[in-house]
Amino acid sequence: MGNGDCTERVSKMSGPPHLGVWVGIGAFAALAVDVALLCFLGVSQASIALAASCAARVAFVFFWLTYAGGAIPVFFGLTVGSPLTRRRREFGLAFAGALTVHLCGVAWLFLVSPRQPISNAGIVYFGIGALFTFALAISSFNRIQTLLRPWAWWLLNLIGLEYIAYLFFLDFIRGPFSRGNISTITYFPFAILILTAPMLRWAAKIWRWLRPTESAA
Numbered sequence: 001m002g003n004g005d006c007t008e009r010v011s012k013m014s015g016p017p018h019l020g021v022w023v024g025i026g027a028f029a030a031l032a033v034d035v036a037l038l039c040f041l042g043v044s045q046a047s048i049a050l051a052a053s054c055a056a057r058v059a060f061v062f063f064w065l066t067y068a069g070g071a072i073p074v075f076f077g078l079t080v081g082s083p084l085t086r087r088r089r090e091f092g093l094a095f096a097g098a099l100t101v102h103l104c105g106v107a108w109l110f111l112v113s114p115r116q117p118i119s120n121a122g123i124v125y126f127g128i129g130a131l132f133t134f135a136l137a138i139s140s141f142n143r144i145q146t147l148l149r150p151w152a153w154w155l156l157n158l159i160g161l162e163y164i165a166y167l168f169f170l171d172f173i174r175g176p177f178s179r180g181n182i183s184t185i186t187y188f189p190f191a192i193l194i195l196t197a198p199m200l201r202w203a204a205k206i207w208r209w210l211r212p213t214e215s216a217a
């Protein structure tokens with residue numbers, strides 16, 4: 001077997017070789033924001049909490065692109081081969097990278113806070129979300145994907161992504177709404193994005209189901 005064949009086979013099994021780089025891109029983006037913030041504000045319990053929240057927002061941008069980004073080409077008449085559709089898997093990996101930075105910030109917050117910074121129920125809900133994130137990231141490598149039955153992979157994607165979207169909904173809408181700060185700049189744009197995401201995603205899915213040949217053109 002020639003070297004070319006071998007490389008092609010490895011690539012088919014594990015996905016494009018650059019795939020892992022996207023985890024680094026996501027982690028680096030979140031880390032850059034956090035380091036800048038901590039340099040500017042200094043290290044304190046409040047600034048660590050802010051850094052954890054900022055990393056979660058960076059993660060959210062990548063999540064939005066993987067969750068709803070594929071809908072944009074459908075509505076703007078772009079081709080299915082548009083980067084927003086093709087790179088959904090990469091955005092998902094970048095989300096996992098940035099979320100890891102969020103979790104490191106949260107772990108640091110636990111260490112410096114006199115009181116547990118999140119309720120036990122919150123730890124369970126958000127812990128499940130983190131597990132989904134890493135399960136989705138690992139299963140997006142072709143080698144792992146081939147171990148799963150197609151319906152199991154489809155179900156993991158469906159439930160995992162909807163569950164994580166729900167967690168962002170809790171953080172960007174339910175939380176600030178009950179505290180009365182939904183209209184602030186740190187929440188309002190994110191609230192709009194998380195509200196529009198499921199609408200775009202499901203409208204695009206229904207559109208594709210109804211007109212499969214047109215969207216595949």
Ligand code: HEM
Nearest residue numbers: 049050052053056106117118123126127129130167168171
């Ligand atoms: C997929 C999983 C997760 C998502 C989508 C997520 C999302 C978020 C978001 C959006 C924020 C910012 C909230 C705001 O600004 O009001 C946040 C903050 C926070 N998260 Fe997470 N998170 C996840 C996992 C976790 C886990 C597993 C823990 C703890 C075990 C955790 C603990 C915290 C804490 C303590 C804060 C508050 C930081 C502060 O005091 O401002 N998160 N999270």
